[in-house]
Amino acid sequence: xxxxxxxxxxxxxSYGFLDASAKRELRRKMLKAIAVPGCQMPYAxxxxxxxxxxxxxxxxxxxxxxxxxxxxxxxxxxxxxxVNAASIRKFLHRVSGATETWDTLDATIIQSRHRVPEExxxxxxxxxxxxxxxxxxxxxxxxxSTARQMHADxxxxxxxxxxxxxxxxxxxVMQGAAYPSLVNGRHVxxxxxxxxxxxPKLNMARHLTFLSAGREKRLYAVPPFTRVEPLAxxxxxxxxxxxxxxxxxxxxxxxxxMNEIPQEDGSAVHELSxxxxxxxxxRRAEGEAAPIGATWYQNGEFRA
Amino acid sequence: xxYVATRGGERAIEQSERLFRAELGRxxxxxxxxxxxxxxxxxxxxMGEASLYDRDLAALALAQTGGDLxxxxxxxxxxxxxxxRLAIAEPVxxxxxxxxxRISAAFKDIPGGQxxxxxLDYSHxxxxxxxxEGRPFDPAPVTPAVRPAPAQQPSLAAWQKAQGLVADPxxxxxxxxxxxxxxxxxxxxxxxxxxxxxSLARADTGGVLALGYSAMRGYGSAHPTVxxxxxxxxxxxxxxxxxxxxxxxxxxxxxxEVTSKGRNGQLELGFxxxxxxxxxxxxxxxxxxxxxxxxxxxxxxxxxxxxxHTEPVEASGFCIHFKLPHYVTFQSALDALRGxxxxxxxxxxxxx
Numbered sequence: 001x002x003x004x005x006x007x008x009x010x011x012x013x014s015y016g017f018l019d020a021s022a023k024r025e026l027r028r029k030m031l032k033a034i035a036v037p038g039c040q041m042p043y044a045x046x047x048x049x050x051x052x053x054x055x056x057x058x059x060x061x062x063x064x065x066x067x068x069x070x071x072x073x074x075x076x077x078x079x080x081x082x083v084n085a086a087s088i089r090k091f092l093h094r095v096s097g098a099t100e101t102w103d104t105l106d107a108t109i110i111q112s113r114h115r116v117p118e119e120x121x122x123x124x125x126x127x128x129x130x131x132x133x134x135x136x137x138x139x140x141x142x143x144x145s146t147a148r149q150m151h152a153d154x155x156x157x158x159x160x161x162x163x164x165x166x167x168x169x170x171x172x173v174m175q176g177a178a179y180p181s182l183v184n185g186r187h188v189x190x191x192x193x194x195x196x197x198x199x200p201k202l203n204m205a206r207h208l209t210f211l212s213a214g215r216e217k218r219l220y221a222v223p224p225f226t227r228v229e230p231l232a233x234x235x236x237x238x239x240x241x242x243x244x245x246x247x248x249x250x251x252x253x254x255x256x257x258m259n260e261i262p263q264e265d266g267s268a269v270h271e272l273s274x275x276x277x278x279x280x281x282x283r284r285a286e287g288e289a290a291p292i293g294a295t296w297y298q299n300g301e302f303r304a
Numbered sequence: 305x306x307y308v309a310t311r312g313g314e315r316a317i318e319q320s321e322r323l324f325r326a327e328l329g330r331x332x333x334x335x336x337x338x339x340x341x342x343x344x345x346x347x348x349x350x351m352g353e354a355s356l357y358d359r360d361l362a363a364l365a366l367a368q369t370g371g372d373l374x375x376x377x378x379x380x381x382x383x384x385x386x387x388x389r390l391a392i393a394e395p396v397x398x399x400x401x402x403x404x405x406r407i408s409a410a411f412k413d414i415p416g417g418q419x420x421x422x423x424l425d426y427s428h429x430x431x432x433x434x435x436x437e438g439r440p441f442d443p444a445p446v447t448p449a450v451r452p453a454p455a456q457q458p459s460l461a462a463w464q465k466a467q468g469l470v471a472d473p474x475x476x477x478x479x480x481x482x483x484x485x486x487x488x489x490x491x492x493x494x495x496x497x498x499x500x501x502x503s504l505a506r507a508d509t510g511g512v513l514a515l516g517y518s519a520m521r522g523y524g525s526a527h528p529t530v531x532x533x534x535x536x537x538x539x540x541x542x543x544x545x546x547x548x549x550x551x552x553x554x555x556x557x558x559x560x561e562v563t564s565k566g567r568n569g570q571l572e573l574g575f576x577x578x579x580x581x582x583x584x585x586x587x588x589x590x591x592x593x594x595x596x597x598x599x600x601x602x603x604x605x606x607x608x609x610x611x612x613h614t615e616p617v618e619a620s621g622f623c624i625h626f627k628l629p630h631y632v633t634f635q636s637a638l639d640a641l642r643g644x645x646x647x648x649x650x651x652x653x654x655x656x
Contacts, residue, residue: 013386014386017386018386019385019386019388021488022385025488042490042492043490044487044488044489044490045490046385047378047381047382047384047385047617048382048385049379049382050382051378051617051620051621051624051625052378052617052618052620052621052622052625053618053621053622053623053624053625054621054624054625054628056621076628076629077629077630077631077632078632081314082629083314083316083317084628086314086317087317090314113628114630114632114633115632132622132625142602143601143602143608144493144608144612145493145494145608146601170644170647170648171644171647171648172640172643172644172647173640174640174641174644175640176633176636176637176638176639176640177632177633177636177637178633193632193633193636194632195632195633195635195636196636197636215618215621215622217490217491239643241635241636241639242639242642242643243639257632257635258635259631259632259635260635260638273632273635
C-alpha cells in the first residue's frame with residue numbers, strides 16, 4: 001500500500017467547488033440553524049468566484065447541498081433568465097453536474113433572490129434564499145454585538161416601536177419587503193427581502209428554507225412545519241401587497257405578485273413576477289401540456 | 305415564447321464579459337512578468353489585501369482584471385480559499401526580520417540606527433515627462449554605504465519595555481493548530497487579538513486610510529507617534545514532517561507600531577502588519593488599533609466598526625451589488641407608499 005492508494009488524485013477544484021473543510025463548516029452550521037429555527041448562526045463564509053452581495057451566501061449553501069442528481073432552479077426577482085440568476089445557475093451546473101431547470105415543480109433545490117415561487121413547495125424541495133442583511137434589528141441597532149445580545153434576551157421592543165411609529169405617522173405599517181417575522185415563537189428574523197406577499201408561504205410550510213448571508217457570514221433556517229408570524233398588532237392586521245386583483249398583461253393570469261412596467265403614455269401594465277409561471281400559463285393557453293402546480297394564493301387570496 | 309424573447313439574459317452577460325476582455329487583449333506570460341517586475345508596490349498591496357503571497361498570481365490577477373484592484377483581490381481570495389493549509393510557520397520576531405528600512409519618529413536615534421532604505425519620502429514629486437518625449441529615465445546607481453547596516457535590528461519596544469515605559473503583557477504559548485484563523489472562522493466581537501490583526505492585515509488600504517485618517521484628524525482620542533516602522537523580509541520557517549525546521553523562502557512584510565501617552569502613566573502601542581510593503585496601510589491600521597481600547601460603540605475607532613468596513617471584498621461587493629435589479633423590493637415599498645397616500649388624501653400642513 002502506498003500513500004497514493006489512500007488519497008484521491010489531485011484536482012484543481014473540489015466537487016461542488018468548495019473544499020471539504022468549507023462544506024463541513026457549512027453543514028455544521030446548517031444543522032445548527034435547523035435546530036434553532038430563525039436564529040442567526042455565524043459561519044466561516046468563504047470567498048467564492050462571485051462578488052460579495054451577489055448571492056455568495058446562498059451559493060455556499062446550495063453548493064453544499066448539490067448532488068449530481070439535483071435539479072436546480074435559480075431566480076432573481078422571480079425570473080430565471082435574469083442575468084445574475086443565469087450566471088449562478090450556470091456556475092452550479094458547471095461545478096456539480098446538477099441539472100438546470102426553470103420549473104418550480106421539477107426542481108429539488110431552488111436558490112432565490114427576493115422571491116418565493118408561487119407554486120407550493122413540497123417536502124422534498126429546499127428553498128435557499130440569498131440574504132443581503134440577516135439582522136432584523138439593523139435599522140434600530142447597527143452594532144452587531146449589541147443586536148446579538150438583544151436576540152438572546154428576546155428584546156424586540158424597539159422593532160415593535162418602529163412599527164407603531166409608522167402607524168402613527170403614516171396611518172399604516174410602512175415596512176415594504178423584508179418584513180420582520182417571529183420564527184417558532186422565539187427569534188425574530190428578516191425573511192431576506194422577499195415581499196410581504198411571500199412571507200405567509202414560509203409559515204408551517206412543507207419545505208425547508210435556508211437563508212444565508214455570505215458577506216455578513218450568518219445563516220438561519222425555517223424548518224418544515226415551523227411557525228413564521230409577521231410582527232403585527234392584534235388590531236392592525238398584517239397586509240400583503242395589494243396585488244390580488246392585478247392581471248398579467250402577457251399571460252392573462254390574475255391574483256399573483258406582479259411587476260409594474262411603466263408605459264410611455266403615463267400608464268402602467270403588469271406582468272407576473274414569477275416568470276416561469278407566466279411562461280407555463282402562456283404555453284397552456286397555446287394548447288401545450290404545461291402542468292402548473294397548486295399555488296399558495298388562489299384568486300388573489302392566501303390559502304393555508 | 306414572447307415572455308422569454310424580451311429578456312435573453314444569458315447571451316447578454318456573455319457578450320458583456322467579452323466586451324470587457326476584448327479591450328484587455330491577449331494575456332500571456334510575458335505581460336504577467338512585466339506587471340510583476342514593473343509594479344512591485346502595487347503587487348505588494350494586492351498580495352496584502354488578498355492575504356496570498358505569490359507575486360506571479362498577483363500579477364496574473366491584475367492582468368486578468370485590467371488593474372481593477374477589488375476584482376483582482378477577489379479573484380485571488382477565491383483561489384486562496386480553496387487551497388489546503390499545508391503547514392503553520394514558526395512565529396517571526398522583530399529582531400529576526402531581514403530589515404530593509406526601519407525608522408522611528410519617537411527618538412532622534414535608536415539602538416541599531418535609523419535606516420532609511422528604499423523610499424520616495426524625500427523625493428520631489430515631479431512627473432518625468434521626458435520619458436514621453438523619447439528620453440528614457442535611467443535611475444542613478446546606488447552607492448553602497450561604507451558601513452552596511454546590520455540586516456537584523458532590535459525592536460525599539462523591547463528597549464521601552466526594559467525602561468518600564470511600555471507594559472509587557474504576559475504571553476501564553478499557543479499550539480500552532482490553535483492559533484485562530486480568520487479565513488476559517490467567522491469574525492465575532494469582541495474579536496480575539498489574532499482576528500483583529502489578521503483582519504487589519506488583509507484590510508483594504510484605502511478604507512483603513514480613510515478611517516485611520518479620521519482618527520488622526522481628531523475623531524480618535526490618541527494622537528499617534530510612529531514608534532517604529534519597518535519594511536523587511538521574513539524568513540518562512542516551517543517544520544518538516546520528519547521534525548527538521550527549514551526555511552521555505554522569504555516574504556516581504558511591513559509593520560508599524562505607533563504610540564501615545566496612555567492613561568496609566570505608560571506608553572500605549574498600536575500595531576499593524578501586513579504581507580508586502582505598504583506603509584500607509586500599516587501606519588493607519590496601527591493608529592486604529594491604538595485608538596481601539598475604550599472607543600465608543602459605533603465610533604470609527606471601534607474595532608467592530610473599522611474591521612467590518614475595511615474588508616475589501618465584502619465592502620466592494622456590497623457596493624456593486626446595488627447594480628442588481630431590486631424591482632421586487634421596490635414594488636413592495638411602492639405598495640406601502642400608495643396605501644398610505646390613499647388612506648390620507650388630505651395634505652398635511654408643514655409648519656413654517
